[in-house]
Amino acid sequence: MLESEQVRHDARSGKLTEPTAGLAYGFVQANLVILPAADAMDFMVFCQRNPRPCPLLGVSTPGDTGIARLGQDLNIATDLPRYRVWTNGELTDECTDVSHLWRNDLVSFALGCSFSFEQALLEQDLELRHITRGCNVPMYRTNVPTQPAGKFHGPLVVSMRPLTAADAIRAIQITSRFPDVHGAPVHLGDPALIGIEDLSKPDYGDPVDVKEGEMPVFWACGVTPQSVLMASKPAFCITHSPGYMLVTDLKNAELAVL
Amino acid sequence: MLESEQVRHDARSGKLTEPTAGLAYGFVQANLVILPAADAMDFMVFCQRNPRPCPLLGVSTPGDTGIARLGQDLNIATDLPRYRVWTNGELTDECTDVSHLWRNDLVSFALGCSFSFEQALLEQDLELRHITRGCNVPMYRTNVPTQPAGKFHGPLVVSMRPLTAADAIRAIQITSRFPDVHGAPVHLGDPALIGIEDLSKPDYGDPVDVKEGEMPVFWACGVTPQSVLMASKPAFCITHSPGYMLVTDLKNAELAVL
Numbered sequence: 001m002l003e004s005e006q007v008r009h010d011a012r013s014g015k016l017t018e019p020t021a022g023l024a025y026g027f028v029q030a031n032l033v034i035l036p037a038a039d040a041m042d043f044m045v046f047c048q049r050n051p052r053p054c055p056l057l058g059v060s061t062p063g064d065t066g067i068a069r070l071g072q073d074l075n076i077a078t079d080l081p082r083y084r085v086w087t088n089g090e091l092t093d094e095c096t097d098v099s100h101l102w103r104n105d106l107v108s109f110a111l112g113c114s115f116s117f118e119q120a121l122l123e124q125d126l127e128l129r130h131i132t133r134g135c136n137v138p139m140y141r142t143n144v145p146t147q148p149a150g151k152f153h154g155p156l157v158v159s160m161r162p163l164t165a166a167d168a169i170r171a172i173q174i175t176s177r178f179p180d181v182h183g184a185p186v187h188l189g190d191p192a193l194i195g196i197e198d199l200s201k202p203d204y205g206d207p208v209d210v211k212e213g214e215m216p217v218f219w220a221c222g223v224t225p226q227s228v229l230m231a232s233k234p235a236f237c238i239t240h241s242p243g244y245m246l247v248t249d250l251k252n253a254e255l256a257v258l
Numbered sequence: 259m260l261e262s263e264q265v266r267h268d269a270r271s272g273k274l275t276e277p278t279a280g281l282a283y284g285f286v287q288a289n290l291v292i293l294p295a296a297d298a299m300d301f302m303v304f305c306q307r308n309p310r311p312c313p314l315l316g317v318s319t320p321g322d323t324g325i326a327r328l329g330q331d332l333n334i335a336t337d338l339p340r341y342r343v344w345t346n347g348e349l350t351d352e353c354t355d356v357s358h359l360w361r362n363d364l365v366s367f368a369l370g371c372s373f374s375f376e377q378a379l380l381e382q383d384l385e386l387r388h389i390t391r392g393c394n395v396p397m398y399r400t401n402v403p404t405q406p407a408g409k410f411h412g413p414l415v416v417s418m419r420p421l422t423a424a425d426a427i428r429a430i431q432i433t434s435r436f437p438d439v440h441g442a443p444v445h446l447g448d449p450a451l452i453g454i455e456d457l458s459k460p461d462y463g464d465p466v467d468v469k470e471g472e473m474p475v476f477w478a479c480g481v482t483p484q485s486v487l488m489a490s491k492p493a494f495c496i497t498h499s500p501g502y503m504l505v506t507d508l509k510n511a512e513l514a515v516l
Binding site for chain 2: 169
C-alpha cells in the first residue's frame with residue numbers, strides 16, 4: 001500500500017488524529033474546500049481567476065466522495081484527520097469525519113499546498129526558518145485584491161519565508177517549476193508595498209525572525225480560499241482544518257512543469 | 259545576407275563606426291577577449307570557473323580569425339567597429355581594425371552579453387530604465403571575488419536594473435533561461451551586501467534612478483573580464499571597445515535552455 005493511502009486509511013479509522021505535515025514523504029498534500037453545487041461553479045471560476053493562491057489539483061463530480069486523479073482508494077468525507085464546518089461564513093464545527101453531513105450536491109476542490117514546494121526547496125538545502133524554528137509559517141492578509149467571481153472575493157493571503165538574496169533567486173527558480181502548488185513568489189522585499197504593516201504580527205501562523213542580510217519572500221497562500229470563504233459567507237461549506245491536509249497519491253516531483 | 263553578416267561587413271569596410279546596440283535585431287552580440295596562447299588556457303579556465311560573468315559562446319583555434327559557431331563569414335580582426343589594445347594591463351590603443359597586430363598565437367574568446375537577455379525582458383514588456391533614459395546600464399565593482407585561475411583574478415562586476423518586486427521575479431524567471439548570456443541575477447535588494455556603497459556612483463556606465471517601490475537587481479556583467487584583465491596585467495591583449503560588440507549569426511532565442 002502507498003504511504004499516502006496508509007495515511008488516509010489511518011485518518012479514516014480514527015487512528016490518525018495529528019496534523020499531516022511530515023507524513024508520506026514525497027506525496028502531494030492538498031487544501032480542501034467542499035461546497036454545494038449551487039456555489040461550486042462560482043468557486044471554480046474564482047480558482048481559475050486566481051491560480052496562484054488557488055491552484056486546482058482536482059475537482060469531484062457532485063456528490064462523489066472520490067477524486068480519481070488524487071487517489072484510487074480515497075474518501076473525501078473520512079480521509080482527513082480533521083475538518084472544519086462553516087455556516088454562513090462562521091466556523092460552526094470541527095470534526096474528524098463529515099460523512100454525516102454528506103449531501104448529493106457537494107463538490108470537493110483539492111487545492112495545491114506549499115508543503116510540495118517546500119520539499120523542493122529543502123532538497124536544495126535552502127533553510128526554511130519556520131521549519132528550523134519548529135513553528136507554523138507566518139501568513140498575512142495583504143491589500144492585494146483577488147479577482148472576484150460571483151460571491152467570492154477578498155484579499156490575497158501570503159506566506160512569508162526569509163531568505164538571503166541568493167537563496168531568494170534560487171527559490172524563485174525552483175518554485176517557478178511548480179505552478180500547481182502556488183508557483184513563484186508574488187512579492188519580495190518591502191512588506192508595506194503589499195499592505196503588511198508589521199512582519200512580527202502575522203494574521204495566521206507564527207512570526208519568524210528576518211535576519212540581517214535577509215529579505216522577506218512572499219508566496220500566495222492556500223489560506224486565501226478560507227479567508228475568502230469567511231468574507232463571502234456561503235450558506236454551507238466544509239474545509240480541512242489548517243495542517244490536517246488531504247494526502248494524495250500524486251508525487252510532488254511529478255508536479256514539476258520543467 | 260543575414261543582417262548580422264551585413265553589420266560585420268560594414269564594420270570591416272569601415273562604413274560602420276558606431277556602437278552596435280540595436281543593430282541586427284535578434285542576433286547575439288558578444289564581448290571579445292583576444293590573448294596570446296600562453297595566457298589563453300588560464301583565461302579559459304577562468305571563464306569555466308566564472309560562468310556567470312564570463313559565459314563562453316565560442317573560442318578560436320590559435321591564430322584563426324574565425325569562430326565557426328558564431329558565423330561563416332567572420333573575421334575577428336576586422337569585423338568589430340572598434341577595438342581596445344592592452345599592454346601590461348594598460349589601455350595603449352583604440353582602433354577600428356587589428357589586422358596589423360595579428361599573430362599566429364592569438365586565441366579569441368567570445369563571451370555572452372546582456373543585450374541578449376535584455377531583448378527577452380523587453381519583449382515581455384519589462385521596463386529597463388537605462389534604455390528608457392537612453393544611457394548606458396550602470397555597472398559596479400563588487401566585493402565578491404571571482405574564482406581565480408592562473409594570473410587571472412579580481413572582483414565580480416555587476417550591472418544593475420531597477421525593477422518592482424513583481425518584475426524582478428519575472429526577470430529572474432526569464433533570464434534563468436539564458437545561462438549563456440549571464441543567466442539569473444546574482445543579487446537583488448541591499449547593494450551594501452555585495453560591497454556597493456553608492457548606487458548613484460557606478461564604476462562604469464551611467465547612474466539611473468531607483469524609484470519608490472523598486473529594488474536594484476544585479477546581474478553578473480561582461481565587464482568583469484576587462485576589469486580582471488586590467489588587474490591581472492597580461493603582456494598583450496585585445497578586447498572590443500565597450501558597446502562595439504561582435505555581432506554573431508546566432509539568434510538570441512536559440513540560447514534559451516528551456
